[in-house]
C-alpha cells in the first residue's frame with residue numbers, strides 16, 4: 001500500500017466532477033469524448049454513449065442511470081491527473097439521480113447547446129450544482145450546427161444564469177472540437193478534493209447495483225479516511241455491519257484497487273444481501289474507529305405518481321416481487337407495496353418519479369425479468385379529509401372513501417417554469433389554463449424569450465402536459481417543475497362498470513368540471529378497446545350510484561381462423577399464436593377480457609375526441 005505522503009500527493013491530482021445539461025444538449029457525447037481523449041477505451045471498444053450501459057438507454061438515446069468512471073489525463077504541466085466523472089440523466093423525471101451525483105462531485109461541467117441556448121433544465125441543474133457548492137465550468141456545445149450562435153449563448157449564460165462565461169469552452173462533441181481545452185480547464189478550474197486521510201472513515205453511498213456473486217455493490221465517494229478489503233465497516237443510518245470484500249473503480253470496466261481514500265469515487269462490495277442495510281444517502285464508517293457524525297445524506301425522493309402492477313398470470317406474483325426487489329437495488333427511487341384488486345388479483349402499488357420512469361421500469365420488468373404485466377393508470381396521491389376529521393392518503397383511486405364520508409379533497413400542485421420564444425406565449429398560456437393552471441409570473445429573458453410560471457395540478461402536468469406543450473410550441477418550449485404543496489380541489493371519483501360489475505382497477509379521480517366529459521370519452525374509448533364477446537357488454541361510468549354515461553359493446557362471434565380457407569397450417573398456427581400472445585396482456589374480469597390498453601385509456605381522454 002502507498003505511504004501517506006504518496007496518498008496526499010495523489011489526492012492533489014484528483015478532480016471529481018459531473019456533467020449536467022438540459023436533455024439532449026450533449027452530456028453523454030462529451031463524456032464519450034473525454035474517455036476517448038484520455039485513452040480510457042480503445043477505439044474498438046468505443047461505441048457511442050459508452051456510459052449508457054442499459055440497452056434501453058442506447059435504444060432511446062437517453063441516460064437513465066448515472067455512471068461513474070475514473071480516467072487518467074496527462075496535462076500540459078506534465079503531471080497526470082485522476083478524473084472521476086459522473087454522467088447524469090437530463091430528463092426531469094431523473095433529476096433525483098442528478099442531485100445524488102452532484103453530492104459526490106466538486107465541480108460540474110454545464111453543457112449548453114449552441115443553437116438552443118439556456119433551457120429550463122439548464123437552470124434547474126445550475127441551482128442543484130450551486131446548492132452543492134460546486135465550481136461550475138460552462139461549455140457551449142454543438143458549435144458545428146449551422147444554427148449555432150455561441151456568442152449569443154455566452155451572453156445568455158451570463159444574463160440568465162449569472163455565471164461568468166467569458167472563458168466558456170466552445171466545443172463540438174460530435175467533431176471533437178474543444179476537448180483538449182476542456183480537459184485543461186478541468187485541471188485548472190476544479191478544486192482537488194479536500195478530506196483528511198487520517199480521520200475516521202466517512203464515505204457517502206450515492207448509488208448501488210446488484211451482482212449475483214458479489215451482492216450489493218455500492219458506488220461511494222470517500223470524504224475522509226481510507227477503506228480497504230478486510231475492514232469491518234458500519235452503515236451509520238441502518239447500523240448494519242459488514243466486512244469489505246473488494247474495492248475498486250470503474251475505468252469504465254471494474255478495476256480492483258488495494259484501497260479507496262478521501263477524495264476517491266469508486267465501488268465497494270461487502271457481500272451485502274439486503275439493500276435496506278446500505279441505502280444511497282447512508283454514510284459508511286469503520287467499526288473500530290467510527291466517525292462521530294454521518295455525512296449529510298440527501299432527502300429521500302417522494303414518488304410523483306403511483307400505479308398498480310399486476311402479473312397477467314396470478315401465479316407469477318412472487319416472481320414479480322423478486323423482480324421489483326432486484327430493480328430497487330439499482331433504483332433507489334422505486335417504491336412498492338403489495339395491494340389487491342378485486343379485478344386484477346394480487347399485485348403491487350408502485351411509486352414512480354414520472355411517466356418516463358414508469359415506462360422504463362415496466363419495460364425493464366418485461367425484458368430483464370420476462371414478466372407479463374397489467375399496469376393500471378397512474379395516479380397522484382390525493383388527501384381526502386373525512387367528515388370524522390381524518391386525513392386519508394389516497395394513492396389508489398379505488399380507495400377514495402365514499403362521497404358521503406368526504407368533507408374535502410386536496411391534490412398536489414407544482415410550480416411549473418416554462419421557457420418559450422415569445423411568439424408561443426399565447427399558446428402556452430392557453431394550454432396552462434385549460435389544464436387548470438393558475439398564472440404566477442412572466443418575465444422576458446431577452447428580446448425573444450420569455451419565462452412563464454404557473455401553479456398547476458401535478459396530475460395535469462404529469463399526464464400529457466409536456467407532449468402538448470411541445471406540440472403547441474413546435475418543440476421550442478422547455479419545462480421544469482417542483483412540488484408546491486397541496487390545495488383543495490373539487491374532485492370526484494368515477495367508477496367504471498363492465499357488464500354491470502364495478503372494475504376497481506379502472507376507477508379514476510377527476511375535477512368536477514371535466515367529470516361528464518371524461519366519463520363520456522372513457523366509455524366510448526373502452527368500447528373500442530375491449531374485444532367483443534358472444535353477448536352484449538354494457539360499459540358504464542358512474543359517480544357513486546349515479547350512471548353518467550354508457551356505451552355498449554355489441555355481441556360478436558370471434559373466430560379469426562375461419563377466414564383462412566384451406567390447408568396452410570403454418571399460417572393458421574401463426575395466427576393462433578399471435579392471438580395467444582395478445583391474450584397474455586389481457587385480464588379476465590368476470591366474463592369480460594380486458595386488455596392492457598384499457599387500463600391506460602383514461603390517459604388518452606385528456607382533450608382528444610375518441611375515434612368514431
Ligand SMILES: Nc1nc2c(ncn2[C@@H]2O[C@H](COP(=O)(O)OP(=O)(O)OP(=O)(O)O)[C@@H](O)[C@H]2O)c(=O)[nH]1
Pocket residue numbers: 021022023024025026027028029030049061062063088089090091141142143144145171172173174175
Ligand atoms: N451536431 C452536433 N450534435 C451533437 C453534438 N454533441 C451531441 N450531439 C447530438 O445530440 C444528441 C444528444 O446527445 P447526448 O450526448 O445523448 O445528449 P445528453 O445530454 O447526454 O442526453 P440525455 O443523456 O438524454 O440527457 C445526440 O444525437 C448527439 O449525437 C455536437 O457537438 N454537434
